[in-house]
Amino acid sequence: MSMRVDLAELLDTMIDLIRLMEEESELLALSGPRGTIEAIAQAKIRLADRMEAQCAALYRRDPGWMEALAGDDRRAFAETSEDLNRAATVNSAILERQIGLSAEMLDAVGKELERVTGRGGTTYSRRGAMRRPRSSPPLSIDGKF
Secondary structure (H helix, E strand, O other): OOHHHHHHHHHHHHHHHHHHHHHHHHHHHOOOOOOOHHHHHHHHHHHHHHHHHHHHHHHHHOOOHHHHOOHHHHHHHHHHHHHHHHHHHHHHHHHHHHHHHHHHHHHHHHHHHHHHHOOOOOEEOOOOOEEOOOOOOOOOEOOEO
């Protein structure tokens, strides 16, 4: 394969990854159940792996392949790279927000569990020392920890 064909395949992979990140970001911004998120995450991993393999193949062919790009190829690669960076930045911010909200929710559920069950109390040792539990018991949601 030629460098131009390899570059075209890399750009296609990058565009697919951009679209997938944008779709995931839109789904995460909505409230309610989102059953497709796991499939999207797996697809993102596969696309990122493919992109890494394509970059490695281009590098093996010519370690200076990026510097060798000229004209339309250079412009297309630069624009797609910028678009990918923007999509990844937005996606990362939304994922961080979702993870933070999930952590807060689990913390609130854990505190309520301690309050309802009375397991948030103090434990006395044989020697009479008092000890408060440092961590919450693991929570199980739908049978998964």
